Amino acid sequence: MSHYAVFGHPVSHSLSPRIHAAFGRQTGIELNYTAVDAAPEAFMQALDAFAAGGGRGANVTLPLKEAAFALCSATSERAQRAGAVNTLTRNDGQWHGDNTDGIGLVRDLTGRLRLDLRGRRALLLGAGGSARGVAPALLDAGVSELIIANRTPERADALADALGEPERAHSRYWEDLVNEGDFALIVNATSASRSGATEFSLPFQLSTPRTLAVDLNYGEAAIAFLAWARTAGCRDMVDGLGMLVEQAAAAFEIWHGVRPDTAPVYAALRGKDASLVTAD
Ligand code: NDP
Numbered sequence: 147m148s149h150y151a152v153f154g155h156p157v158s159h160s161l162s163p164r165i166h167a168a169f170g171r172q173t174g175i176e177l178n179y180t181a182v183d184a185a186p187e188a189f190m191q192a193l194d195a196f197a198a199g200g201g202r203g204a205n206v207t208l209p210l211k212e213a214a215f216a217l218c219s220a221t222s223e224r225a226q227r228a229g230a231v232n233t234l235t236r237n238d239g240q241w242h243g244d245n246t247d248g249i250g251l252v253r254d255l256t257g258r259l260r261l262d263l264r265g266r267r268a269l270l271l272g273a274g275g276s277a278r279g280v281a282p283a284l285l286d287a288g289v290s291e292l293i294i295a296n297r298t299p300e301r302a303d304a305l306a307d308a309l310g311e312p313e314r315a316h317s318r319y320w321e322d323l324v325n326e327g328d329f330a331l332i333v334n335a336t337s338a339s340r341s342g343a344t345e346f347s348l349p350f351q352l353s354t355p356r357t358l359a360v361d362l363n364y365g366e367a368a369i370a371f372l373a374w375a376r377t378a379g380c381r382d383m384v385d386g387l388g389m390l391v392e393q394a395a396a397a398f399e400i401w402h403g404v405r406p407d408t409a410p411v412y413a414a415l416r417g418k419d420a421s422l423v424t425a426d
Contacts, residue, residue, distance in 0.1 A: 149200050150179040150401065153189060153214075154207035157181045159365075161415060162205055165394045168414065169406040177402075189213055197236055203401040204234040205394070208337055211245075211275025218243035229308055230278040233397040244400055247276050248283025250393025251333075251362070251386075256287065258388050258412070261358060263331065264288035269323070269352065272335035273301035276362055280335060281309055289331060295320045297336070324349040332380075334361045334371040346374040353378040362386040388412055 152162040158181065166179040184192035189210050196204065206214040211230035215221065218231060219240035225231050231243030255261045268289040270277055273296035284292055292315045296302035302317035309315040318326060329352055338346070340363075353359065359375030361368040364387040375383050391412045399405045 147176045147178050148202045149196070150177055150203045150205075151182045151196055151201060152179075152205040152207060153182045153184050153192065153196075153210055155183055155185045155189075155209065157183045157207060160207065161390060162207075162394055165391060165411055165415070166398060168411045169395065169398045172406050172410070173402065173404045175402050175404065184210070186210060186213060190217060193217070193234075193241070197239075197241075202236050203397070205397055206232050206234060206275075208275060211278070214241075215243055217241060224248060224279075224282065227282040227309070228278040230275040232275070232279060232393065233400055235400060244397075245279045246393040246396035246400070247279030247389070248281070248286075249396050250391075251280050251360070251389040252283045252287045253392040253396075254388035255358075255360070255384065257392075258409070259384065261382070265290050266330035266358070267291045267328075268293070268331040268333065269326070269329040270294045270333050270335060271348075272296055272337075273298070273305045273317075274335065274337065277335035278305055278308075280333065280362070281305060281315070284331075284333070285309065285311060285314060290314070292316075293318050293323075293326060293329075295323055297338075323352060326352065328352055328354050329357060330354075331358045331360070332375070334359075334363065337363070337367075339363060339367045339370045344370055346370045348374055348378075350378040353380050355379050355381050358382040358384070360384045360386075362389060364390060387415055391415065 170177045214231040220242045222244040225243045225245040228245045233244040235242045294302045294317045306317040357380045359380040361371045364385040368385040391408045
């Protein structure tokens, strides 16, 4: 049986072990997938121990994606554009890095939800590992403009610069967003709600009823932003559960060469048939 894991800090909340177990059952691939809590200073050592124990692949979640990028001996083009890695594959004793966050988000929005992102003026909140993954994918999906705002403005500047599309992608100070008009897409890629923030502070004039509000978070962590979006009058609101399943499917395909069917796993996680995704 081959070994896989998700590394993060914290990581006990992660649904990835259940998702990969469900994909394994669906495709008849035997695998063992666990969650490993590793603080940034302990990440390298934990990953070495995992590899020594036969680890073949790993997902990486907050706050380790940029560190994962730095330790890879080879990276995919989309990981390079993101400067962040969420999928590690052990090849010839070295880690190869990819980033499936962006494709996961876009597949969920344009595939499962059949939404068209082309021509939308987009606001991306956050500039951490996941924002780095989704920003290039949003540009590839055809958004007309991408404005990035982050609590630490230097990280938004760095992300906008790294995207290399000065015509379409710019950074703005969070406090200046009030002067930016409205957006047809607002993506929350911050982890603000994980630190206990129960309200999301953003001017209501950024949205219109046609604005699609997307939170990469799911469950309780998505409540604050989606409540803001509802109060601001957005009709279309999406949490990050579908993206989570899609980014996992893309990682599964990299490791096992088989693309699982995401729909039943998504439905199970939403609670429509919990027996499909059990806690292994
Ligand atoms: P990182 O730790 O890399 O980045 C966190 C981001 O949130 C930074 O931009 C940080 O700003 C910002 N932030 C943190 N606290 C606050 C706050 N109190 N107010 C405003 N901004 C804040 O995390 P990731 O980018 O990896 O993940 C971000 C969120 O997205 C997580 O909650 C994660 O669970 C979720 N996610 C969901 C996925 C899915 O598949 N659905 C996939 C990936 C992530 P600063 O730079 O100033 O610190």
